[in-house]
Structures are given as structure tokens and as C-alpha cells.
Amino acid sequence: MTKRTLELGAAVLVAALFAFLFFEALGYRGRSSYVPSAATGLGVAMCLFWVISVMRLSPEEGNARLPVTRSDLQQFALIVLTGILYLLGFAWIGFFTSTIIVVPFLAAALGYRNWNVLVFTTLGFVILLYGVFRLLLSVPLPREAIFALFGG
Numbered sequence: 001m002t003k004r005t006l007e008l009g010a011a012v013l014v015a016a017l018f019a020f021l022f023f024e025a026l027g028y029r030g031r032s033s034y035v036p037s038a039a040t041g042l043g044v045a046m047c048l049f050w051v052i053s054v055m056r057l058s059p060e061e062g063n064a065r066l067p068v069t070r071s072d073l074q075q076f077a078l079i080v081l082t083g084i085l086y087l088l089g090f091a092w093i094g095f096f097t098s099t100i101i102v103v104p105f106l107a108a109a110l111g112y113r114n115w116n117v118l119v120f121t122t123l124g125f126v127i128l129l130y131g132v133f134r135l136l137l138s139v140p141l142p143r144e145a146i147f148a149l150f151g152g
Contacts, residue, residue, distance in 0.1 A: 004062035007054045015047030035137065075110060082106050094144030095133075099126050 018040050025036035054062070082102060089098030103122045112118065133139045 001066055001068065002062065003064045003066050004054055004057055006066055008051065011047050011050040011054060015044055015051070018043035018047060078109055079106070082109075090142050092145065094146065095141045096126055096130065097144050097146050099129060 022037060022040035022044055025033050025040055027033070028036065082105070086098055086102045089102070093101075100122060103125060104118045107118055133141055
């Protein structure tokens, strides 16, 4: 498979997903559509720039063969499976708990070993998400299962 074929296919698929989500977000009532519409619209725009950059590749770069190894496929499967489990975790154990588990797990599984950075990045990401969803947007999120253990 060539670099141009792989990237063009990926850019078009991701753009189609963002376009679908964009039109879904436009159906939200009132101001609740602003952030998802902006985010998905930005995603579509970024994918279009991606397509343009792929089309501008030189013939040597664009036609370069990209060997796909077993390790590449395993990492891809790991990322997809982790993403699915992350989404399922929202409902089962809560949004923030899932994030605290998944972010360091996936980074470590992909080979990142600086544990101090993993811990601080994960906590910073969760604090940022809390600030955006709870404080800024006042979005109700699924209940955190861990609070039930402490009577909350």
C-alpha cells in the first residue's frame, strides 16, 4: 500500500465521520449545539487540509510503499479496542474514572514509560475535563461508580 493511498483513505473516512457528527450536532437544541458543531466542523476542515497535503505529496513520497507489520496491526487493534472499552466505561464506571484508567494504560501499552509524566498528564487531563464539562458547560455526566463505594 502506498502512503498516498493509505492517508487519502484515512482522511476521507475520518472526514465522513466528522461530517456525520457535525450534522447530528446541528440537530441539538439551542446553545447545546455550539461546542459539538464547532468541534466536528473543525474536524471536517482539518481532514480537508489533510487531503490537500496528501495530494501535494511528491510522486516519490506519495508512491512510497508502507509496509504494514504485525506490530502495527496489533497496536491499531489495541487502540480501537481501548477506545470502545473507554466509551463503555462511561456508562459502567463513570467518565472521569474511565479516563483515569484508560489514559495511562494506553500510553504504557504503546510503550511510554515515563510514569511521572503519565501520572501528572492524566491528572491534568481529568482536571481539565472536569473544568470544561462540569464548571464551564454544566453538562451532566454519568454517575461515577467509585462514589457509590464511599456512600456518595
